[in-house]
Amino acid sequence: MTNPIQDSVQPWQEIAAKKRQAEQSKIPPEWILPTSVVEGAKHRRSLTGPFLESLLDPKTSRITAMDVAALIQHMGSGTLTAVAVVRSFCKRAAMIHQLTRNMLEIGFDIALGRAKELDDYFHQHRRLVGPLHGIPMTLKDQFHIKGLETSMAFVGWIATFEGLRSTDKERNFESELVREFHLLGAVPIGKSPETSNNILGYLWNPHNQLLTAGGSSGGEAVMQALRGSAFGIGTDIGGSVSMPASYNGVFSLKPSTGRISMKGVAGVGQGQQVMPVVAGIMGVSIATLRAVLESLLSTEPWLRDPYAVPLPWREAEEYHADTHGSLAFGFMEHDGIVTPHPPVQRALKMVKITLREAGYNLVDWNPPSNRESLEIHGKIARGDGCVDVWDALQLSGEPEVPEIDGLFESGLPRKPLSLAEYQDVVIHMKDYRNRYQEYWMSTAEKSGTGRPVEAFISPVTPTAAHLPKQFFHAEYTTSINVLDYPAVVIPVTFVDQNLDKIDPSFVPLSETDRINMDAYDPAAYHGAPVAVQLVGQRLGEERLLSLAQIVVDALDKYKERAAVVSANK
Structure with a gap:
């Protein structure tokens, strides 16, 4: 909806600058980095590892290195307070923001106030509030948190409620998911931006600052890559969680x-x-x-959200490592359209060898083509002509960022699909889903287990991150959204310019494949994380996560053996 009250006096650049300054002022003076450090970081290849750790005191470094289970154990035993945990992550997040500009909303004061409440509760009752008691978290700036703005990185949404002024909801409304996290004891410390936006600018990959952080939940992926919070929440309609997680070397679940x-x-x-x-x-x-x-499902969100599926956590659906030899996975090396770059090929090969050595069966995955998902996804996601995006940009007069060049036509929203055209696309989607499911069930004939494959492995994208504006094929992930399957991203390795070179015998599968491979530069990509995705049956998140753990454990053992062999050479 277009806001009838447009601020036509103040240029959008000034509004954005004031927003940046307002958030920067929320960082305590003792956490401010020297200008020389911030400027020097811009010229570094990587921000990860020793460089970032050198900026932190030992206590902050130690606490922020812990995963959720360890943090809960320490707070449950009283050896760490929620305030100490939240303060450590806030301090680290503040430094990450100064180096990368990846916080649209800083909520350190609110978070520390909540942490104090949690400590008071623990001291009084000698138990934790919930399974995520005191765990610092961040969210993409689409989720409303009381006391913070939500702009989604639209300049025209600053100081409004989703572009509307004079409502009682601005800074006073809470998304259902945030309410659930509050019940569970989790502590939001801030919100992350879209990867490319007119408020903070472009977000680079912290492992290799020549490359993108991925989108659109790139801010959250960077936060996790640099451990600015213990976990993060992004949003996804076409790979917007899976892609940036892959590019930044972190795990993710798109449910x-x-x-x-x-x-x-x-x-x-x-x-x-x-x-x-x-x-x-x-x-x-x-x-x-x-x-x-599991914690979120324990709050029974379907009692408050009519669109939430009434499906509690199902422990009986999980697989365990003692099922050795009785599992089969589908395996897609490429989709017949675009060949993954050499480092992604190597990661897939590592996973294939790992699973075979562990005794699991692999079935070549040849489902209905990803090419069909390309015909479906864009028409459904953008069939309205994206008029609401256009309206949001008009509020401030800001331009569209380069990543959505072509979304509009002659500066106006494109003509939306007619209802009949839209229904035809939905019919195609239903048929595609039916045929994909039939194919999946048919794999029981080849699996060797008597059952269809439990999940399939594929590239997340054809690239290990990518140079800006050098992305040509999203269908490895958009197909998963069209099918409504859950997907887990599993980091595998890093690009090695000495190992990951284009095979001289490479023959493109398509013109897009040729363009994509021509864009690969081993030296430019060196050091970028490489991941694969594990995809499961619709609403089968419990089973998928347990299968992902089996894959991760097998990979860890494979890497340990490889390290021993290498050391003995």
């Missing part, structure tokens, strides 16, 4: 629609419910993803 509540979440295309945006979880381990999802 099926309805497993995590989206009630009261800001966004565009709100009326599109055929293939809705979902909330996804990012963290440094499968155990973290599992703990967050």
